[in-house]
Amino acid sequence: MSKPVFVVTEQRDGLFRKVSFEALSEGRRIADSLGSPVVAIIVGSGVEALAETAGHYGADRALVADSDIFINYSAEGYTKTILKAIQQVDPEIVLIPASSMGKDLAPRLAARLDCGLAADCIALAVDNGRVLAKRTMYANKILADVQFNSTLGIASLRPNIFPAAQPDTSRKATVEPLKVDISQTDLKAVVKELISGAGEKIDISEANVIVAGGRGMKGPDQFKILEKLAAVLKGAVGASRSAVDSGWRQHADQVGQTGKTVAPDIYIACGISGAIQHLAGMSSSKCIVAINKDPDAPIFQRADYGIVGDLFEVVPKLTDELKKVVE
Amino acid sequence: MKILVCVKQVPDTETRIKIGSDKKSIDATDINWILNPYDEYAVEEAIQIKEKQGDTIVTVISVGPERSVSALRTAVAMGADEAILVKTDDDAYLDSLAVAKALVSVIKELEFDLILCGKQAVDDDNLQVGPMVAELLELPCVTFIADLKLENGKATAKREIEGGTMVIETSLPAVLTAEKGLNEPRYPALRGIMMAKRKPIDERQLQYIEPKIDVVSVEYPPTRKGGKIVGEGAEAVPELVKLLKEEAKVI
Numbered sequence: 001m002s003k004p005v006f007v008v009t010e011q012r013d014g015l016f017r018k019v020s021f022e023a024l025s026e027g028r029r030i031a032d033s034l035g036s037p038v039v040a041i042i043v044g045s046g047v048e049a050l051a052e053t054a055g056h057y058g059a060d061r062a063l064v065a066d067s068d069i070f071i072n073y074s075a076e077g078y079t080k081t082i083l084k085a086i087q088q089v090d091p092e093i094v095l096i097p098a099s100s101m102g103k104d105l106a107p108r109l110a111a112r113l114d115c116g117l118a119a120d121c122i123a124l125a126v127d128n129g130r131v132l133a134k135r136t137m138y139a140n141k142i143l144a145d146v147q148f149n150s151t152l153g154i155a156s157l158r159p160n161i162f163p164a165a166q167p168d169t170s171r172k173a174t175v176e177p178l179k180v181d182i183s184q185t186d187l188k189a190v191v192k193e194l195i196s197g198a199g200e201k202i203d204i205s206e207a208n209v210i211v212a213g214g215r216g217m218k219g220p221d222q223f224k225i226l227e228k229l230a231a232v233l234k235g236a237v238g239a240s241r242s243a244v245d246s247g248w249r250q251h252a253d254q255v256g257q258t259g260k261t262v263a264p265d266i267y268i269a270c271g272i273s274g275a276i277q278h279l280a281g282m283s284s285s286k287c288i289v290a291i292n293k294d295p296d297a298p299i300f301q302r303a304d305y306g307i308v309g310d311l312f313e314v315v316p317k318l319t320d321e322l323k324k325v326v327e
Numbered sequence: 328m329k330i331l332v333c334v335k336q337v338p339d340t341e342t343r344i345k346i347g348s349d350k351k352s353i354d355a356t357d358i359n360w361i362l363n364p365y366d367e368y369a370v371e372e373a374i375q376i377k378e379k380q381g382d383t384i385v386t387v388i389s390v391g392p393e394r395s396v397s398a399l400r401t402a403v404a405m406g407a408d409e410a411i412l413v414k415t416d417d418d419a420y421l422d423s424l425a426v427a428k429a430l431v432s433v434i435k436e437l438e439f440d441l442i443l444c445g446k447q448a449v450d451d452d453n454l455q456v457g458p459m460v461a462e463l464l465e466l467p468c469v470t471f472i473a474d475l476k477l478e479n480g481k482a483t484a485k486r487e488i489e490g491g492t493m494v495i496e497t498s499l500p501a502v503l504t505a506e507k508g509l510n511e512p513r514y515p516a517l518r519g520i521m522m523a524k525r526k527p528i529d530e531r532q533l534q535y536i537e538p539k540i541d542v543v544s545v546e547y548p549p550t551r552k553g554g555k556i557v558g559e560g561a562e563a564v565p566e567l568v569k570l571l572k573e574e575a576k577v578i
Contacts, residue, residue, distance in 0.1 A: 017489075073493065075458075075468065100488040104470045107455035110424060111462035116540030117423065119453045132543070137451050141344045142353065143546050150539040188467035189497035192483070196491040203489035233578070244507075251473070251508040252487055257340040257449050258364050258507055266577050277340040283551060287575045289567065290554070300554050304575060305567055309560035317561040321568045325578060 002036035002129065004061075006091035008082055009054060010101050011044050018206060019097030021057050021164035023157055026124060027095050028058025028165065033126035039063065039089050040173070043078050045071045048175075055173030057165060062173040063089075067180035072191035073101065077182045079108045085178060086113065091152065093131045095124075098156035099205075106156045115150040120158045120261075122284070131155070139257035139280040159206045160263045161284075202236040204253060209235025209266045212255055212282070213243055216271015216292065216311055220248040225312070226270060229319045232326055233266065238282075240272045256281035268318075270311045274299030291315065328383040330373045331439040332407065333430055333460070334366040336391055336398035337450040351542050352420070362398040365445025367405075367512040368505035372475060373443055374406035375510060380477070384408050386437070390429045392417045396528055404515030404523035411529045422538035423455035429533055430456070431463045439500060441482070446471050446504040461502035468502040469495045473509055 007027040009020040024040060031038045040059035042050045044066065051062035065081045082105065086094060094109065096102040098120040110117035118133035122143075125132045133146050133155050184190075204210055211230040213223055223237060230237050239249035241256050255262055257277035267285035271292060272278060279302055282288070290303035291311045300306045307314050338344065338358045345354040362370070370387065377383035387402040388411040389395045399410040413429050415421065421429070434442065444457035454470075461468030473492070474485035477499075486493040487506055515523070557563045557570065571578050 075470075079462070100471060100486075103454050104458065107423065107458040108462045108468070110455070110539075111427060111459040114424070114539070116538075117453075117455055118540060119423075119455060135452075136548070137545070138338070138344045138353075139340075139449065139452060140548060142346070143548050145543040145545075146540050147543050148539065149537070149541050153540075189469055189495055189501065191493050192496050193494040194491060195494065201490045206489060251506070254507070261452075266571070275341070276343065283548065287571065287577045288551070288554075289571070295556070300556065302551050303554040304551075305570055306554050306556045307558060307560070307563045307567060308556060309563070313561045314564060317564040318567065321564050322578065325568055325572060 002034040003092040004037045004039045004089055005031040005034065006086055006089055006094045007038060007040045007059065008094065008096040008102070008105065009040055009042050010097050010099055011042065011047055011050060014044065014046050016050055016053060017099065018164065019099050019159045022159065022162040023095050023097050024054060024057035024059060025165040026157060026162040030093065030124055030126060030131060034092060034129060036092060037061065039091065041065065041082055041085050043070055043081055051173060051175040055171050056167035056169055058171070059173040061176060063176050063178050065178040065180050069180060069182050069184065072194070074187050074191065075104050075108065076187050076189060078105055079112070080182055081178065081180060083109060083112050094152070094154040096154065096156050098158050102156050106154055110154050113152055115152040115154060116148040117154045117156065118146050119156050121155045122158055122161050124155060136261065139261055139277065140283055141280045158263070204236045204238045204255065204262055205260050207236035208264050209233040210238045210255070210262055210264045211235055211268045211270065212238035212240065212272060213270050214240035214272030215242045217243060217248065223248065225315045229268065229315055232319055232322050235264070238262065240278050241275070269299050269303065270315055272299055273297045274302065328376070328380065328441065329439045330376060330383060330385045330441045330443065331434065332366070332369045332373050332385065332387045332402065333442065333444040333456065334370065334387050334389050334398055334402055335363045335448040336360050336389065336395040337363045337448050340364070340449060346545055346547065350544050352545070360394060360397065362401045363445050363448045365447055365449070365505055365507065368507065368509040369443035369445050370402045370405050370407060371510045371512040372505060376477060377406070386411065388413065388430060388433060390421065390426045390533065391415055392419070399528060400523040400526065401515065403526050404519040405513055406519065409529065410526060411531065413531050413533050415533045420538060420542070421536065422540045423453045424459055425536040425538050427456050427459035427463055428536050430460050433531070434460070434464060441499060442502045444502065444504045446506050457502055457504035466500055466502050467497040469497055470504045471506040472503050473506045475503065475509065
């Protein structure tokens with residue numbers, strides 16, 4: 001049997017985030033190709049119950065680091081705990097979601113383990129018992145195949161790319177509690193407060209549907225019509241760089257090279273002409289719809305479907321029509 | 328206070344990237360090189376700290392080929408005091424860990440109270456160097472900061488996460504990586520640009536560091552098929568909804 005596939009999961013408030021199901025499912029797939037077990041780690045406070053769920057998604061062993069010290073996220077505490085577990089398990093590869101948590105932890109683990117990190121991967125493959133990773137560079141303008149030059153490798157997985165398997169409730173993971181020997185004095189950086197966004201807002205990097213607005217929106221208030229459309233499709237509202245730079249939307253909503261690279265099922269671009277840096281950030285969306293009054297806008301070259309017209313007429317109509325279909 | 332800002336020179340985001348003849352790297356000709364946008368926020372933040380509290384030296388450092396000098400000069404023109412280039416060969420391949428190790432070798436010798444980086448370089452999109460530097464130096468690190476306050480030898484930073492913001496307090500020295508929105512980077516004044524041209528750059532030669540990850544090959548992403556214009560104006564909406572449902576099967 002080959003060395004295990006080690007999956008770092010992510011939870012918030014005692015519930016797995018979707019990216020954990022994606023990572024566990026991909027971990028299972030890779031482990032099956034390697035002929036090796038999946039070892040998952042769950043770090044948090046009051047998270048024992050998640051071990052069973054990890055089993056349903058493919059984990060053979062679930063290591064649970066449950067401690068009050070993890071009520072808030074701590075990069076140092078998480079790194080130390082996960083590092084120790086990795087050293088004990090001695091895996092072939094470590095998979096971690098490329099969420100804001102994973103992007104924070106993965107480089108730290110790689111530096112401590114002196115190993116390669118393939119960041120924000122969009123595909124993994126096994127060749128001759130070795131894991132190869134495909135990732136993007138220049139915000140999707142270039143795809144790169146990378147391989148590890150170290151015995152251990154870490155791959156962080158871009159959210160929304162790797163399909164989550166259907167949970168198999170007959171699968172059981174062996175649950176192994178981990179001893180957490182971290183005290184408050186070990187932590188130099190401490191979370192003092194967690195400010196949640198308005199409601200349970202879906203982040204564009206993890207949304208299945210994105211309705212994005214650009215310069216054509218003409219101002220911040222007009223984004224309300226996009227909010228309405230997004231609400232019908234249970235999606236999130238994104239923005240182009242010019243909309244963000246004009247102060248109409250916050251940077252967390254920006255799609256493109258100095259924003260986020262996204263891959264939703266549906267991307268609806270409203271009043272976005274399609275600058276190279278924006279197209280790069282959204283072109284791996286499964287279905288792209290463009291609404292723009294300029295028939296020559298570059299966005300139409302990338303869109304599956306386009307409507308040439310005034311978005312202030314088209315978007316409300318689209319909202320109404322979709323409401324009928326969805327309900 | 329001694330602040331170090333780690334910067335990288337990258338192609339302008341409007342550049343059409345072309346694959347090089349080795350099929351492993353990009354063609355470096357016809358590229359407009361700029362200071363990495365996220366590093367601009369880091370440089371600006373350092374200069375604002377200096378302006379606010381005085382008695383501060385801002386040093387910028389880059390690991391890269393000779394052309395990186397122009398990115399360092401941009402930072403000096405904005406207001407940085409000193410610049411260090413850890414020089415690589417023009418076609419050298421370094422992974423993030425190698426860059427972090429190269430930076431750490433210099434940082435260990437000079438010591439800083441605060442190390443600022445951009446959260447990522449918009450070329451390789453690795454988002455690794457900042458936290459790696461922190462781990463190698465055993466310093467605390469806060470990534471993706473959108474706000475920073477320094478008080479009583481501590482830093483309080485706002486870190487953006489999915490659907491919210493964390494407020495994190497850390498002791499110094501620490502490594503912080505800048506997110507867009509941290510500040511509004513200034514355009515260098517003409518006087519700054521003239522002064523930056525004459526600024527001596529502390530150049531050092533990089534000692535070879537073995538990469539832990541290799542690029543086997545690069546390719547262009549699959550091109551999307553030319554779009555279909557469904558129609559004009561609101562009248563085209565029912566047809567679009569039908570296509571989304573029946574052809575694309577996404578709703």
